[in-house]
Amino acid sequence: METVVSGIRPTGNLHIGNYFGAIRNFIKMQEKNNCFFFIADYHSLTTHPTPQDLHGNVKQVLVEYLATGIDPEKTTLYIQSDLPETAELYLLLNMNAYLGELERVTTFKEKARKQPNNVNAGLLTYPSLMAADILIHKANKVPVGKDQEQHLEMTRTFARRFNRMYELDFFPEPTAFNFGDNLIKIPGLDGSGKMGKSEGEGNAIFLAEDPKSIRKKVMRAVTDAGPTEPNSPKAEPVENLFSLLKAVSSQDTVNFFEEQYSTCKIRYGDLKKQLAEDVINFTAPLREKILEIAANEAYLGKVAKMGAEKAHESGAKTMREIRDIIGFRKF
Ligand code: TYM
Numbered sequence: 001m002e003t004v005v006s007g008i009r010p011t012g013n014l015h016i017g018n019y020f021g022a023i024r025n026f027i028k029m030q031e032k033n034n035c036f037f038f039i040a041d042y043h044s045l046t047t048h049p050t051p052q053d054l055h056g057n058v059k060q061v062l063v064e065y066l067a068t069g070i071d072p073e074k075t076t077l078y079i080q081s082d083l084p085e086t087a088e089l090y091l092l093l094n095m096n097a098y099l100g101e102l103e104r105v106t107t108f109k110e111k112a113r114k115q116p117n118n119v120n121a122g123l124l125t126y127p128s129l130m131a132a133d134i135l136i137h138k139a140n141k142v143p144v145g146k147d148q149e150q151h152l153e154m155t156r157t158f159a160r161r162f163n164r165m166y167e168l169d170f171f172p173e174p175t176a177f178n179f180g181d182n183l184i185k186i187p188g189l190d191g192s193g194k195m196g197k198s199e200g201e202g203n204a205i206f207l208a209e210d211p212k213s214i215r216k217k218v219m220r221a222v223t224d225a226g227p228t229e230p231n232s233p234k235a236e237p238v239e240n241l242f243s244l245l246k247a248v249s250s251q252d253t254v255n256f257f258e259e260q261y262s263t264c265k266i267r268y269g270d271l272k273k274q275l276a277e278d279v280i281n282f283t284a285p286l287r288e289k290i291l292e293i294a295a296n297e298a299y300l301g302k303v304a305k306m307g308a309e310k311a312h313e314s315g316a317k318t319m320r321e322i323r324d325i326i327g328f329r330k331f
Pocket of ligand 1: 005006007008009010017018019020021022040043129130131133134142143144145146147148151184185186187194195196
């Protein structure tokens with residue numbers, strides 16, 4: 001049995017990139033492992049949300065976790081700030097995290113470019129907080145999408161550094177994980193990059209999105225003029241549509257459109273129509289559950305309380321051990 005940890009930042013509704021990159025793995029992993037899945041509300045403070053937005057987004061992620069099938073009885077499903085020991089470990093890890101290595105992290109450089117007026121210390125030390133989330137439960141496996149790979153590398157560096165410093169084999173070196181495959185990146189609908197909330201209107205398809213809006217977004221997705229020679233390589237926006245098709249459609253459907261593409265018969269309008277319907281088939285039952293669970297505040301309260309207690313049991317134990325190792329001892 002492995003110890004599994006992963007989290008999602010509460011910054012709005014979850015999209016199908018979150019689902020296929022992370023949540024799909026959570027659902028499978030919860031059956032046989034010791035799983036901790038949380039809502040990374042400390043992390044979301046790097047973008048300065050209002051208290052109302054923060055609370056609303058935490059609730060939304062909690063609801064969506066539950067709607068996708070994460071079982072609070074089988075896992076520890078909790079809110080990061082309900083385990084304040086995380087912040088203590090973050091502080092300790094920061095004492096051995098170096099400016100040079102933090103500045104080199106790709107996501108930091110990207111964020112610094114995107115929000116030049118808010119390059120705060122939380123953004124810079126984002127990898128130490130993420131390492132704290134993972135190491136506080138001594139996790140071995142971390143199911144995440146491709147974009148988190150470098151953060152996991154940093155987590156291993158911090159774990160090794162701690163072990164070496166205190167000459168102990170205390171933290172395992174956790175690895176990023178995707179079931180049976182390489183880490184994945186679900187592309188967005190705007191022709192480049194990955195699906196993400198902050199990438200602009202129309203780029204992401206949300207789990208709670210209504211069918212009409214899904215159809216509209218998919219039909220507007222970027223393509224090109226179409227293949228002119230048999231078996232020609234696909235341009236990035238077209239490759240992206242095929243990646244989405246592979247995520248939500250049957251193998252037969254994928255094969256059909258691949259064949260149409262390689263013989264230059266493809267009509268992107270048909271491909272998009274099919275893609276939209278398959279996305280809707282996938283999200284519609286989730287959407288219903290999301291609406292149902294969101295209305296049940298009492299249940300959400302119960303889940304959050306249970307999660308906080310279970311997370312504390314594991315996290316407080318690790319922190320006691322760490323304090324002792326470091327030399328914070330009682331007289
Ligand atoms: P976040 O909130 O940006 O994304 C949550 C999860 O969804 C994955 N993901 C994707 N996967 C594939 N294709 C996409 N287009 C896509 N977009 C998002 C992410 O890889 C992630 O797994 N730093 C994390 C949250 C976090 C965390 C942790 C994760 C905080 N502490 C400890 C694991 C362990 C983040 O910002 O993910």
